[in-house]
Amino acid sequence: RRDYKLVIVGGGTGGTAIANKFAKKLGKGKVAVVEPSETHYYQPMFTLVGGGIKTLSQTASPSDSLFPKGADWIKDRAAAFDATNNVVTTENGDELHYDYLVIAMGIQMNFDQIKGLTDALDHDPMVCSNYNPAYVNKTFNAINKFKEGNAIFTFPNSPIKCAGAPQKIMYLADYHFRKMGKRDKANILYNTSLPVIFGVKKYADALLEVVKDKGITTNFRTCLTEIKHDSKEAVFQNLDTGDNQTVKYEMLHAVPPMSCPDVLKKHPDLVDETGWVNVNKNTLQHQTYSNIFALGDCTNMPTSKTAAAVSAQSGILQKNLNAVMDGKAATPLYDGYTSCPLITSKGKCIMAEFGFDGPLETFPINQARESRLMYHLKKDFMPALYWMGLVKGHWNGPKVYRKLFHLGMGK
Numbered sequence: 001r002r003d004y005k006l007v008i009v010g011g012g013t014g015g016t017a018i019a020n021k022f023a024k025k026l027g028k029g030k031v032a033v034v035e036p037s038e039t040h041y042y043q044p045m046f047t048l049v050g051g052g053i054k055t056l057s058q059t060a061s062p063s064d065s066l067f068p069k070g071a072d073w074i075k076d077r078a079a080a081f082d083a084t085n086n087v088v089t090t091e092n093g094d095e096l097h098y099d100y101l102v103i104a105m106g107i108q109m110n111f112d113q114i115k116g117l118t119d120a121l122d123h124d125p126m127v128c129s130n131y132n133p134a135y136v137n138k139t140f141n142a143i144n145k146f147k148e149g150n151a152i153f154t155f156p157n158s159p160i161k162c163a164g165a166p167q168k169i170m171y172l173a174d175y176h177f178r179k180m181g182k183r184d185k186a187n188i189l190y191n192t193s194l195p196v197i198f199g200v201k202k203y204a205d206a207l208l209e210v211v212k213d214k215g216i217t218t219n220f221r222t223c224l225t226e227i228k229h230d231s232k233e234a235v236f237q238n239l240d241t242g243d244n245q246t247v248k249y250e251m252l253h254a255v256p257p258m259s260c261p262d263v264l265k266k267h268p269d270l271v272d273e274t275g276w277v278n279v280n281k282n283t284l285q286h287q288t289y290s291n292i293f294a295l296g297d298c299t300n301m302p303t304s305k306t307a308a309a310v311s312a313q314s315g316i317l318q319k320n321l322n323a324v325m326d327g328k329a330a331t332p333l334y335d336g337y338t339s340c341p342l343i344t345s346k347g348k349c350i351m352a353e354f355g356f357d358g359p360l361e362t363f364p365i366n367q368a369r370e371s372r373l374m375y376h377l378k379k380d381f382m383p384a385l386y387w388m389g390l391v392k393g394h395w396n397g398p399k400v401y402r403k404l405f406h407l408g409m410g411k
């Protein structure tokens, strides 16, 4: 049995940021971070690795180097939660007792829910996925090896993190095919389970122009259900009619179905009926347990799951957890801020930024337009903002700059 003032479960983007915000204030040995992985990946860069613009090693850093000195790193997985008695039990059987708990466990990849997908990822060099560091290097290899035929990019039938990533890699593939003189040999298909290309109309309208200009075919409500890599075939289900269609592929970039981690889902008092950690979307406080907060991909907040969202959430969680520790109430501060830098080619980016109610753009320009400056912001500036700002607990999102650029007017 170990006693802590604050236990943080998950030491990825959100958990590391919160650990750094509280370790000094609460003192040595008062904060524990439960995180099994020795390597922390800057996942937003996976798109650029798949697109041959950055390397996998540039995305990785030892978890240890990011955690605060005064906190205890419990290198293990949380296995069970007893929220009534304030205990987290790890797989090794450690019982961590807490006064306050922060859940930041991210989103679970369910590759095995698509028949034949793991097998294809392990054995077919032309089937790839930017959603796992073990497969991300396959993406650029497949783009390079591509000769002719269908290049298929999929979007699963579930919420996912970074909803733009399944199409960003398609635009980078289109760029490389053109550069290598084989674009006319490629039939690029975007097969998405969604009924739209993007959830926010302003950016969806812009992206529909992008796919039209590039000659890409979009198939909506079209869900990958099986890969038969021996015959280079993929099976897609039309989610409206239920009809199945088998399509030949030359290369296929797959995005797995995702869910809240199973360990959380088995606790009905922690998750809502849709299976995500049940927090107040404006305060980040748990709906049932006032000493529990959550942030990031594992939560039920109705906004797009991104590191950019975690940045805004981390500042609000800090304020509200501090208030609750001081015996005060949490304040509704979160507007759903999230951002998705939609790379539309090498050197071009649509910087989507929005909240619960629509666009929340930082810069005083129309961000639905493709921009070279935004591309460099994403490629060259965001990594430093992530490593030195966000995970170290110093970056709470661009809201102050948005206010400044808009001179106090607007949202």
Ligand code: FAD
Pocket: 009, 010, 011, 012, 013, 014, 015, 034, 035, 036, 037, 042, 043, 044, 045, 046, 047, 076, 077, 078, 079, 104, 105, 106, 107, 130, 131, 132, 161, 162, 165, 261, 263, 295, 296, 297, 298, 305, 306, 307, 308, 309, 310, 339, 340, 341
């Ligand atoms: P994570 O950072 O994933 O951390 C969750 C942690 O919990 C992990 O370290 C995991 O090991 C740990 N964990 C899981 N289970 C347990 C357990 N049982 N016990 C203890 N620990 C556990 N975001 C952007 O803002 N911009 C982008 O352009 C962008 N592009 C992306 C492209 C790709 C291909 C991917 C994969 C992601 C992208 N993202 C992007 C999304 C972004 O990386 C995530 O939204 C963000 O990292 C979420 O932070 P988190 O703390 O919720 O989860």
Ligand code: UQ1
Pocket: 044, 307, 308, 311, 339, 340, 341, 362, 382, 385, 386, 390, 395, 397, 398
């Ligand atoms: C952001 O804050 C962030 O976290 C560091 C990202 O993660 C990689 C982002 O991609 C973006 C776009 C933001 C938002 C920040 C600005 C300056 C628009």
